[in-house]
Amino acid sequence: xxxxxxxxxxxxxxxxxxxxxxxxxxxxxxxxxxxxxxxxxxxxxxxxxxxxxxxxxxxxxxxxxxxxxxxxxxxxxxxxxxxxxxxxxxxxxxxxxxxxxxxxxxxxxxxxxxxxxxxxxxxxxxxx
Numbered sequence: 001x002x003x004x005x006x007x008x009x010x011x012x013x014x015x016x017x018x019x020x021x022x023x024x025x026x027x028x029x030x031x032x033x034x035x036x037x038x039x040x041x042x043x044x045x046x047x048x049x050x051x052x053x054x055x056x057x058x059x060x061x062x063x064x065x066x067x068x069x070x071x072x073x074x075x076x077x078x079x080x081x082x083x084x085x086x087x088x089x090x091x092x093x094x095x096x097x098x099x100x101x102x103x104x105x106x107x108x109x110x111x112x113x114x115x116x117x118x119x120x121x122x123x124x125x126x127x128x
Contacts, residue, residue, distance in 0.1 A: 001020065001021045001085055001087055001088055002014075002017040002019075002020055002021075002087040002088070003017065003018060003019040003020060003021055003035065003037070003087065003088050003089065003090060004016045004017050004018060004087055004088070004089050004090075005018055005045060005089060005090050005091065006089070006091070009059075009090075009091050009092045009095070010091055010092060010095040011089065011091060011095065012062070012064050012087070012089040012091075013089075014064070014086065014087060017038075017087070018037050018038055018041075018042045018045055018090075019035055019036050019037035019038055020035050020036055021033045021034070021035040021088060022034070022035045022036065023035065033061070033088070037049075037105075046105070049090070049103075049105055050105055058092065058093060059090055059091065059092060059093055059102070059103040059104075060090075060091060060092070060093035060094075060095075060096035060098065060099070060101030060102060060103055061088055061089065061090055061091070061096060061098075061101045061102075061103050062088065062089050062091060062096045062097050062098065062101070063085060063087070063088045063089075064085070064086045064087050064088065064089065065080075065083045065084065065085060065086065066083070066084045066086045067082065067083060067084045068080055068082070068083040069081045069082040069083070090103050
């Protein structure tokens with residue numbers, strides 16, 4: 001799955017793919033993902049992420065869906081009957097739909113290895 005960013009770090013920009021998620025795992029109520037950023041192509045983005053993500057508190061992640069079909073939109077918690085994942089974004093944690101997410105960098109081979117973790121959705125509901 002592609003990973004994008006916006007220069008303002010506040011949302012998705014599908015045309016600015018800076019990496020790829022190549023693995024994921026569910027651990028309890030958490031979804032953990034990892035992958036690579038295109039460090040040689042986006043050195044300025046890596047520098048900003050490295051500088052700001054030292055505490056693991058500055059950045060979070062969010063995913064993007066398309067063609068989502070909701071069984072009953074009147075329900076407090078929606079059940080999706082069909083959807084397509086279109087990518088994920090690295091953004092400021094305070095701007096992420098899930099305020100318990102985190103994002104950090106670790107050294108990798110030709111690019112930078114990246115990791116993220118989803119936690120609780122705003123309002124205290126567990127993430128899927």
